[in-house]
Amino acid sequence: MSRRKALTMGLALAGGGVGAVAARDLGPLMGSQPGFHHPEPARAAMQRRHLPNVPLVTHEGYQVRFYDDLVRDKRVLINYIDTHNLPNASVVTANLALLQRLLRSRVGGKGDISMYSITSNPRQDTPDVLGAWARRHQARPGWLFLTGEPGEVETLRRSLGFAYADPADDADPSAIGAILKHGNEAEMRWAHCQAQADARQVALRIVADFGPDPSVPRDPQWFCSNSTVAPLP
Numbered sequence: 001m002s003r004r005k006a007l008t009m010g011l012a013l014a015g016g017g018v019g020a021v022a023a024r025d026l027g028p029l030m031g032s033q034p035g036f037h038h039p040e041p042a043r044a045a046m047q048r049r050h051l052p053n054v055p056l057v058t059h060e061g062y063q064v065r066f067y068d069d070l071v072r073d074k075r076v077l078i079n080y081i082d083t084h085n086l087p088n089a090s091v092v093t094a095n096l097a098l099l100q101r102l103l104r105s106r107v108g109g110k111g112d113i114s115m116y117s118i119t120s121n122p123r124q125d126t127p128d129v130l131g132a133w134a135r136r137h138q139a140r141p142g143w144l145f146l147t148g149e150p151g152e153v154e155t156l157r158r159s160l161g162f163a164y165a166d167p168a169d170d171a172d173p174s175a176i177g178a179i180l181k182h183g184n185e186a187e188m189r190w191a192h193c194q195a196q197a198d199a200r201q202v203a204l205r206i207v208a209d210f211g212p213d214p215s216v217p218r219d220p221q222w223f224c225s226n227s228t229v230a231p232l233p
Helices: 003-008 017-029 042-050 066-071 088-106 127-136 150-160 199-210
Strands: 055-058 063-065 075-081 113-119 143-147 179-184 189-194
Touching: 042 150, 055 066, 055 150, 063 066, 075 088, 088 113, 088 199, 113 150, 127 143, 179 199, 189 199
Parallel strands: 075 113, 113 143
Antiparallel strands: 055 063, 055 143, 075 179, 179 189
């Protein structure tokens, strides 16, 4: 699979954006029948189509809902893995572990970024398997490994845009795991990059998209002019 093909997959969420959702889903509600209709808010349409509230289980054994507990009002990084797809899964996870260290306190604790690695092989990647995987790669707090019922995991994968039109690529865990998505749910802004790209470059892109660490005080800015500064006594 070419790098270009990997980078262009899954644009329904990142590239399609709200406009595509609105045009396809909200259009029939506006003007197709006489009378006034309340169009579905763009954020609700985005959530309904691309961020389903499916049940999942973390590598720590906790049950969560994808949208309510993991994504709503958050800045997130999302990728798919299959721990039985070696060595690809190890390479990607090691790269994301470096990315987490580069982002420092922004991931985990009171940080503003959460990381989620969802298995594309839920039948084999149980919570215990994912827990051992997380420990092996020294995943820190703020990074969850997730599994669930196969049907729910597949629905989520396709809704998030980790899918290919080519059946061969769509069945290839390396192709599915080639993408790292990052987004700000509240602002409906999503993008993606190569999961194996240089972690430093990925960190720079994420900081550029998410902005500076909100927990770090910004330097004061002073604005003075002759018209606003009173003369000294």
